[in-house]
Amino acid sequence: MSQVLQRTSATGTRATKVIGALAILVMAWVVVSGLVLTPQDVVQGESVRIMYVHVPSAWIAYLAFIFTAVASASWLISKKHSMGFDRFAGASAEVGVMFMAITLITGSLWGRLTWGEFWQWDPRLTTTAFLFVTYVGYLAVRRLEGSVEQRARRSAVVAMLAVLEIPLVHFSVVLWRSLHQGATVLNPNGDVKMDDLMLFTLFSGVVGFTLVFVWLVLHRQRTMLLVDVANRQGLDAAIAARKIEGSVN
Amino acid sequence: MKSDSSTRVSRGKVVTAVFLKDIQIELRSRVVTNQVLPFAGLVMVMFAFALDNDDVLQRVAGGLVWLATLFSLFIIVQRSFAIDTADGALDSLRVAGIDLSAVFFGKAIALAIKLIALEIVLICGAVLLYRVDVSATGLVLLVTCVICATSGLAFVGTLYGGLTAGAKGRETLLPLLLLPVVAPVLIAATRATEAAFGSGGAQTSEGWAWIGLLAVFAAVFGVGGSLAFGSLIDE
């Protein structure tokens, strides 16, 4: 890993290298502590170990989507329409979608161990799944053909519409479940009696995942800039070539 | 983009013109009546094959009506915007400096009329095929539900249709974007319709809470759509 970091200086700086090294250290500690050092939980048993990766990735996923929404709003509001906002929104959404997928997978593995089922039609789970699908759609909109400005405008509007959509989805699912059964939502997080080491591991998980998030978003948005510039240069070169062709004839 | 107020066409006129244009295209081409309606009817029959149980069908009839409506919504929206982008009609409206939120409402009203026609046929189909009963009080609830749910569907359908118009791969992108957004409509309209049908012993009075959700949805996306539609079409 460190070799890869050293050799590819395309989007790396001293700051990203420090963040990356810290992230690897903290993540290594989380894995060792989460899998080996921490005791099993009184209620959940060994399955509580999944929480040390599940909770931080859920936290990062939600954070990423908030960042995307804020960056999209900033792009729409700002007079300059700085493309930096757009690239940050896109990079944050991509990383967020990945962490949301991790959240859903680790969550359903945990659910199978604790509830005996992979999935519960609980409002929080359902809203999370809808958030995931909505941002998969957002990323698809970003891949539509068109100029960089078109991409920015379309995706910013879609991100704003997602902000309208998600509360409506959440509210309707809450209403739907509350009519079916008296909100018997299994709330296992509340049952857990965590000792100091368990809490510290969970906290380190949040810190480690945040560092990973920062590292990934920094590299991803710089990569996006590189690809945008490379595409524009490719287009300019093609136009210049056609012009030369035209002047010869 | 701003034109002189003296040369500017009034909003109401634009809404009516766009609405009449879309309805006229439908009256001439008869795509909804000759293709989408038979498709939706076929979906209803296919549900009966798949579920293969009279009691179950009666119980879930409300949901099936709205699912068939959603499937048809994708087709109608795609068709409506395919015509507009093929002739560059949207571009010329934009270049002419016409208020795009008026275009949004015109298209949404036309879409709502088509959807309501479709839903009436589907609900009659449910009464005939799935043997559901509608009482007089249930009918009032059902009509309100159809109007509120359809307004919401028409607003989001027009909005996301405008977004994907002219883009490659829109046939697959539109359902991906639209389905999560219309999930609240599916939930609320299904519950309200079940209450109107009395499926599973549901009382008519239980349905009215869901109408509120449908109305909020329609209002949010009516306002959001009229603000956002312009910038989605705009280059």
Added chain:
Amino acid sequence: MKDAGFIFGSYIVTLGAILMFAVATLRRAKDSSQSVDEKDKTWL
């Protein structure tokens, strides 16, 4: 001890996804980096 598979599985999925995303990003950056001018790389 069927729990072990689920627990290790969730750690492998998490770390594997992060690693794959990181490698893919770095690789894409490298591919388009050569054709881009140094002055466009605002972070350097």
